[in-house]
Amino acid sequence: MDAVTGRTVRLAAPADAGVVGRLLFDFNSEFEAPTPSADELARRFTELLARDDVLVVLAEDGEAATGFGYLTLRPTPYGDGPLAQLEELYVVPDLRDEGIGTAILTRAVDEVLARDAIEVHINVDEVDVDTRRFYERHGFVNIEPGTDYRMLCYLREL
Numbered sequence: 013m014d015a016v017t018g019r020t021v022r023l024a025a026p027a028d029a030g031v032v033g034r035l036l037f038d039f040n041s042e043f044e045a046p047t048p049s050a051d052e053l054a055r056r057f058t059e060l061l062a063r064d065d066v067l068v069v070l071a072e073d074g075e076a077a078t079g080f081g082y083l084t085l086r087p088t089p090y091g092d093g094p095l096a097q098l099e100e101l102y103v104v105p106d107l108r109d110e111g112i113g114t115a116i117l118t119r120a121v122d123e124v125l126a127r128d129a130i131e132v133h134i135n136v137d138e139v140d141v142d143t144r145r146f147y148e149r150h151g152f153v154n155i156e157p158g159t160d161y162r163m164l165c166y167l168r169e170l
Contacts, residue, residue, distance in 0.1 A: 024068035029057035079103035093128030
């Protein structure tokens with residue numbers, strides 16, 4: 013139970029794949045992003061949640077899911093532990109600004125620290141000012157210490 017929100021914040025298991033798939037579908041739909049169906053996402057999460065290098069932090073209020081964070085871990089030559097990537101963080105729209113995102117992010121960071129992760133990466137669209145402020149409030153930066161330029165993320169669909 014999260015002390016601030018009064019909600020359960022826990023690691024998801026393969027049995028939670030349907031809930032997580034639905035949340036990701038809702039997230040993508042909210043922002044009009046192309047998305048597989050909720051059922052297809054659930055099928056994929058069934059496999060992903062069985063892996064040691066994938067974590068999903070699930071927030072719940074009773075039996076209703078209120079948000080999730082999806083993270084992947086990968087090896088890196090820059091440290092003994094893995095590098096963590098926060099792939100997605102979503103809170104149900106009507107429940108935003110209630111501390112759920114903070115509870116999910118806090119649990120996510122705790123979980124990757126417990127796995128000896130050396131860094132957490134998060135990609136955010138530049139125009140998404142509110143989300144950028146959220147991560148900055150929690151200590152994330154887009155300028156490496158000692159530099160005066162922003163880090164950028166590039167992608168190429170395959």
